[in-house]
Amino acid sequence: MKRAAILIPARYASTRYPGKPLAELTLPDGSRKTLIRMSWDAACAVAAREDVYVATDDDRIASHCAEFGAQIVMTAPECRNGTERCAEAVTNARIEADIIVNLQGDAPLTPPWFLTALIEAMQNSDCAIATPVLRCDAQTYAHFTEDRRAGRVGGTTAVFGAQGDALYFSKEVIPWLDPARLADTAAPPVWHHVGVYAYTRAALAAYSALPPGRLEELEGLEQLRFLEHGHSIRCVEVEARGRVFWELNNPADIPRIEQALREMACPAVS
Known part of the structure; x- marks a missing residue:
């Protein structure tokens, strides 16, 4: 059995939202908790x-x-993204796990079974990099398109081939859909990329040695470096099981996440 460790990369100097890891959200009971604490709790829920x-x-x-009480690994400010930060943390802390899971610190709604699915995919196949994808429901798709119309960068979408290997990731909504067809489905054929990654130690070490790619820099998506240099990323389909999933990308996402937390605490009765 391969051993797995979860790392939560967190930096203060976010371009779009400085200080984001320390942003506080109001929980359904009225208490407040920081984004990084919520992310830590989500990671600790993974058995x-x-x-x-x-x-x-x-x-x-x-x-x-x-x-x-978190375990902390200090890394250099020169790390350009979470994957580089995880790679340095593995070296600095001499982490010996076989599978390294990168749980981005802005996704407090990440259910534990998303991470479990990634770890199982790495246990049961020869893939070196894996990431979860979640089919959009109508509400999430509306959030995506609303953000684009407002000029905000929201969630990321993914397209992948028949074997599950990623073809591309984008901050645009891909693939393009004919609006006339959207009324016919409650689940548009658009896949929300969940910002979590699992790597073998070798794949993570190789990443830092690769130069940033042109598409990575244009989209601002770290995982594109792997694709641009010929490394496969396995997209692992996960299910929401009634949970709303949304990352905290902008200050405008705080009320969305707080609403989702209230809905989780008090599910609607049908």
């Missing part, structure tokens, strides 16, 4: 992992995480 670490370059984040 298939051994250790959980927060990888950061910021003393404010490290200090806050120490208050709730």
